[in-house]
Amino acid sequence: MSETQSGDALVSFRGVQKSYDGESLIVKHLDLDIRRGEFLTLLGPSGSGKTTCLMMLAGFETPSHGEIWLDGKLLNRVPPHKRDIGMVFQNYALFPHMTVGENLAYPLKLRKLSAGEIAERVKKALGMVRLDALAHRYPGQLSGGQQQRVALARALVFEPKLVLMDEPLGALDKQLREHMQLEIKHIHERLGVTVVYVTHDQSEALTMSDRVAVFKDGIIQQIDTPNALYEAPSNAFVASFIGENNRLDGEVVSVDGEQCSVRLGDGSLVRAQRAGAEAARPTAMSIRPERVRLGALAAPCETRLSARLIEQIYLGDHVRLRLALGPTQGFMVKVPISDVDTAWQAGQTLDVGWMVKDLRALAPQDA
Amino acid sequence: MLPAYASLPEKAWFWLFRIFNVLVLLFLVSPLFAIVPLSFSADSFLVYPIRAFSLRWYEAFLTDGEWTRALMNSFIVAPAATLIATVLGTLASVGLASREFPAKSLLMGILVSPMVVPVVIVGVGAYLFFAPLGLTGSYLGLVLVHAALGVPFVVITVSATLAGFNTNLIRASASMGAGPLTTFMKVVMPLVAPGIISGALFAFATSFDEVVVTLFLAAPEQMTLPRQMFGGIKENISPAIAAAATILILFSVALLLTLEWLRGRAERMRTRKA
Numbered sequence A: 001m002s003e004t005q006s007g008d009a010l011v012s013f014r015g016v017q018k019s020y021d022g023e024s025l026i027v028k029h030l031d032l033d034i035r036r037g038e039f040l041t042l043l044g045p046s047g048s049g050k051t052t053c054l055m056m057l058a059g060f061e062t063p064s065h066g067e068i069w070l071d072g073k074l075l076n077r078v079p080p081h082k083r084d085i086g087m088v089f090q091n092y093a094l095f096p097h098m099t100v101g102e103n104l105a106y107p108l109k110l111r112k113l114s115a116g117e118i119a120e121r122v123k124k125a126l127g128m129v130r131l132d133a134l135a136h137r138y139p140g141q142l143s144g145g146q147q148q149r150v151a152l153a154r155a156l157v158f159e160p161k162l163v164l165m166d167e168p169l170g171a172l173d174k175q176l177r178e179h180m181q182l183e184i185k186h187i188h189e190r191l192g193v194t195v196v197y198v199t200h201d202q203s204e205a206l207t208m209s210d211r212v213a214v215f216k217d218g219i220i221q222q223i224d225t226p227n228a229l230y231e232a233p234s235n236a237f238v239a240s241f242i243g244e245n246n247r248l249d250g251e252v253v254s255v256d257g258e259q260c261s262v263r264l265g266d267g268s269l270v271r272a273q274r275a276g277a278e279a280a281r282p283t284a285m286s287i288r289p290e291r292v293r294l295g296a297l298a299a300p301c302e303t304r305l306s307a308r309l310i311e312q313i314y315l316g317d318h319v320r321l322r323l324a325l326g327p328t329q330g331f332m333v334k335v336p337i338s339d340v341d342t343a344w345q346a347g348q349t350l351d352v353g354w355m356v357k358d359l360r361a362l363a364p365q366d367a
Numbered sequence B: 001m002l003p004a005y006a007s008l009p010e011k012a013w014f015w016l017f018r019i020f021n022v023l024v025l026l027f028l029v030s031p032l033f034a035i036v037p038l039s040f041s042a043d044s045f046l047v048y049p050i051r052a053f054s055l056r057w058y059e060a061f062l063t064d065g066e067w068t069r070a071l072m073n074s075f076i077v078a079p080a081a082t083l084i085a086t087v088l089g090t091l092a093s094v095g096l097a098s099r100e101f102p103a104k105s106l107l108m109g110i111l112v113s114p115m116v117v118p119v120v121i122v123g124v125g126a127y128l129f130f131a132p133l134g135l136t137g138s139y140l141g142l143v144l145v146h147a148a149l150g151v152p153f154v155v156i157t158v159s160a161t162l163a164g165f166n167t168n169l170i171r172a173s174a175s176m177g178a179g180p181l182t183t184f185m186k187v188v189m190p191l192v193a194p195g196i197i198s199g200a201l202f203a204f205a206t207s208f209d210e211v212v213v214t215l216f217l218a219a220p221e222q223m224t225l226p227r228q229m230f231g232g233i234k235e236n237i238s239p240a241i242a243a244a245a246t247i248l249i250l251f252s253v254a255l256l257l258t259l260e261w262l263r264g265r266a267e268r269m270r271t272r273k274a
């Protein structure tokens, strides 16, 4: 193991920068350790540099600056075909002139395995993605979902150390996508292979990953477990990008330990959990719609305000309510159907309440 | 077909359009129709009307030493030029297709220039350049210039095929451990084969009916079939020329059909559907 990589890291980015034109940095500064066996997702809006990072790892782009290590080896001067990294592309990139079986056998033939072993492994890989019957079909004869699975099997069949996937489910419809998310997750759990996954879909990232790195403008904003990202976003961008979020702007009046007091735009004071906000500075506070209580249920809450109900949207298992809270017109609240009071009417003023720990005061940032 | 609700002008246009198309096709092939019957004439002059039919000019063509030598020469020079043009043109197209290739359009312009520059200039230039090198009056010189004339066709057809090429296929191949050469042979070549085949066909046809450069470069030993016909017309207008032309037409049609069949097969490979 090299000194530059810590024990359980399979991949390390060290001070990596990338510019295509020599002027603007697409990846500004990347320090990232990817652990052996983990499912890491790079999540971010389109154009935030996720694909660029993946391409540098695969060897199809060269970092302008910095080092990339894989399993103790410096990758910078290793060509793509010597990296032993499996890859799944968004449009699958299956060889159209080869059958499914030949596509899967391709990396095995290159490794000069015996014909018997190749047949064995191809069969196993096809079984894994449940396509045993289709070995003799051509990619053009398969549905999108089936092609996707062939691409997955092909990236895994030669047992690479690392598998990269760039928005592999982007071309599938919603139902199939959700199905494939679980399927990929289960395959990962079974094989224990390290996966780096790129998506701009936050629910996909939360569903599949051990850890998620949130990208914006070529910088990792936060890297954490899905749970921590959702419950404890470290800045306003992450809070708004992951899941739904109500934003309240104000200024920190005083700080005491983990908590702080914040003056809202209308002059009222609220207490909040401090998560990056500093005394006498503006702050963006974030609270999830499902953490807000309404009406009688607000009574035991630590913070209580009143707000005017603008509209209710019935969604079967829950109701979404839009309220005007101080200057905020779009304050969203999610109430389980069993807690909804049928007496609530648009225009009515309701009690709104939450626990202090659920309102997080973040360092402000334009999101 | 014409729908039942078509109005009178629509019907008129429907038939006019078809008649016009047939006329255009006739216009394109009528010179061929003119020469073929003459080859079966028993007459000693290339004139209509044909009074008697015979195969005497085919016999003359196939037994005359000059004609058979010309035929042989064409079948030496054209395949050799095609081979060189196809290999070089394909490699050039692959290089030009890469994203970061510098001065792409300049190089493309140079590569296709033999197609644009008048052939006479190519002929004179080649003659002046080759004379001090001793390459005039040699098979090598003729093959090299014919190859240069064929390269643009290969570059254009192969580049067109590569323009629709999914470069992720190359990346996928590399990620699975294939070096650049393996990737080229196993992935790129089979998929651009239709372009390569079309390009080769054009390159062959270019060399096979080339007269001007051959006039400048070929000694009597390197007379090709078109050059021989050209000479034949000037000296003695014998209907053996018509026989030669008919044989050339038949050969070209056969070649075109074979290659079209091959190309179609490769094309199906490329976009295999149910």
Ligand SMILES: Nc1ncnc2c1ncn2[C@@H]1O[C@H](COP(=O)(O)OP(=O)(O)O)[C@@H](O)[C@H]1O
Pocket (backbone or CB within 6 Å): A020, A021, A026, A044, A045, A046, A047, A048, A049, A050, A051, A052, A053
């Ligand atoms: N090959 C390239 N040449 C020049 N600019 C590029 C290239 N690839 C990506 N970019 C630019 O880099 C930025 C980030 O792209 P990308 O890494 O694909 O983002 P993401 O995958 O997060 O959508 C974009 O603004 C894009 O235009």
Ligand SMILES: [Mg+2]
Pocket (backbone or CB within 6 Å): A047, A050, A051, A052
């Ligand atoms: Mg991308």
